[in-house]
Amino acid sequence: MLVTGIEILSKAHKEGYGVGAFNFVNFEMLRAIFEAADGAKSPLIVQASEGAIKYLGIDMVLSMVYTMAKRYTHIPVALHLDHGTSFESCKKAVDAGFTSVMIDASHHPYQENLEITKEVVDYAHSKGVSVEAELGRLMGIEDNISVSEKDAVLVNPNEAEEFVKLSKVDYLAPAIGTSHGAFKFKGEPKLDFDRLVEVKKRTNIPLVLHGASSIPESVRQAFLSTGGDLKGGKGVPFDFIEQSIKGGINKVNIDTDLRLAFIAQVRKMAKEQPSEFDLRKYFNPGIEAVKAVMIERMRVLGSADKI
Numbered sequence: 001m002l003v004t005g006i007e008i009l010s011k012a013h014k015e016g017y018g019v020g021a022f023n024f025v026n027f028e029m030l031r032a033i034f035e036a037a038d039g040a041k042s043p044l045i046v047q048a049s050e051g052a053i054k055y056l057g058i059d060m061v062l063s064m065v066y067t068m069a070k071r072y073t074h075i076p077v078a079l080h081l082d083h084g085t086s087f088e089s090c091k092k093a094v095d096a097g098f099t100s101v102m103i104d105a106s107h108h109p110y111q112e113n114l115e116i117t118k119e120v121v122d123y124a125h126s127k128g129v130s131v132e133a134e135l136g137r138l139m140g141i142e143d144n145i146s147v148s149e150k151d152a153v154l155v156n157p158n159e160a161e162e163f164v165k166l167s168k169v170d171y172l173a174p175a176i177g178t179s180h181g182a183f184k185f186k187g188e189p190k191l192d193f194d195r196l197v198e199v200k201k202r203t204n205i206p207l208v209l210h211g212a213s214s215i216p217e218s219v220r221q222a223f224l225s226t227g228g229d230l231k232g233g234k235g236v237p238f239d240f241i242e243q244s245i246k247g248g249i250n251k252v253n254i255d256t257d258l259r260l261a262f263i264a265q266v267r268k269m270a271k272e273q274p275s276e277f278d279l280r281k282y283f284n285p286g287i288e289a290v291k292a293v294m295i296e297r298m299r300v301l302g303s304a305d306k307i
């Protein structure tokens with residue numbers, strides 16, 4: 001059943017668990033995501049980036065998600081716009097039927113981020129749609145980073161408190177040292193958990209962790225064993241994810257792990273059965289691999305068995 005983002009996340013916030021927000025760019029990924037949520041009995045957030053919307057067409061995004069939500073009426077699912085870059089982009093998603101949007105104006109100065117976010121919140125709330133915003137910049141932090149460098153990049157808890165109060169945003173993504181993709185940390189993984197705890201204390205709303213793929217060993221090995229190149233690839237370890245949830249994270253954004261898991265199976269098929277050209281024989285193992293990754297992750301997040 002399609003619900004708003006805040007409906008899913010306020011429960012997670014009250015009960016202290018995380019809900020995966022999984023990106024998709026095609027039907028196979030979406031099917032894997034729904035089947036995994038069904039298997040794990042987990043609430044779900046599915047998210048489409050502006051790139052995914054461009055690739056599929058917004059009408060196709062809506063049709064696919066609404067069809068799957070009808071097929072799995074027992075799963076509460078929110079359809080979220082990932083990293084909306086403007087008011088217009090968020091408005092289009094709201095008007096089309098998304099139940100949650102992210103306005104990512106974090107690269108603008110604080111005041112401008114606040115103004116754009118307020119505009120999106122006013123519009124989205126008038127249509128019953130939830131809103132996520134971001135503070136700070138998504139990038140890895142290292143051991144030898146100075147306090148002032150850290151302050152320039154990561155979320156400022158004072159700003160977070162004021163931002164939430166003034167914008168009335170439903171959930172906030174505070175930058176605490178993660179980054180997108182498969183190469184998150186140059187040295188040992190490091191996140192600023194103290195800062196996260198402080199932001200949670202000051203805002204008391206659901207918080208979002210972007211760049212939360214873990215690249216677990218099984219995913220890495222599956223990718224490498226078919227000739228994939230992942231030199232220096234590093235994700236957010238499971239214990240960091242657990243600690244983030246203890247610190248107040250409730251929405252956990254995952255894309256890279258699903259991409260790696262799916263593509264490894266396509267590569268495997270191409271390598272082992274070079275004469276095969278039935279698309280389904282490539283995609284079905286990919287779907288199964290993505291499901292396995294997701295079910296394991298929903299247990300780590302604590303969202304399994306919540307429906």
Ligand code: G3H
Nearest residue numbers: 023049051052083180255
């Ligand atoms: O945050 C980015 C997501 O992983 C989506 O990436 O813009 O390549 O669709 P994309």
Ligand code: 13P
Nearest residue numbers: 181211212213253255256
């Ligand atoms: P990953 O690249 O770590 O999967 O992060 C995805 C994300 O944050 C989407 O918004």
Ligand code: ZN
Nearest residue numbers: 180210211253
């Ligand atoms: Zn992101």
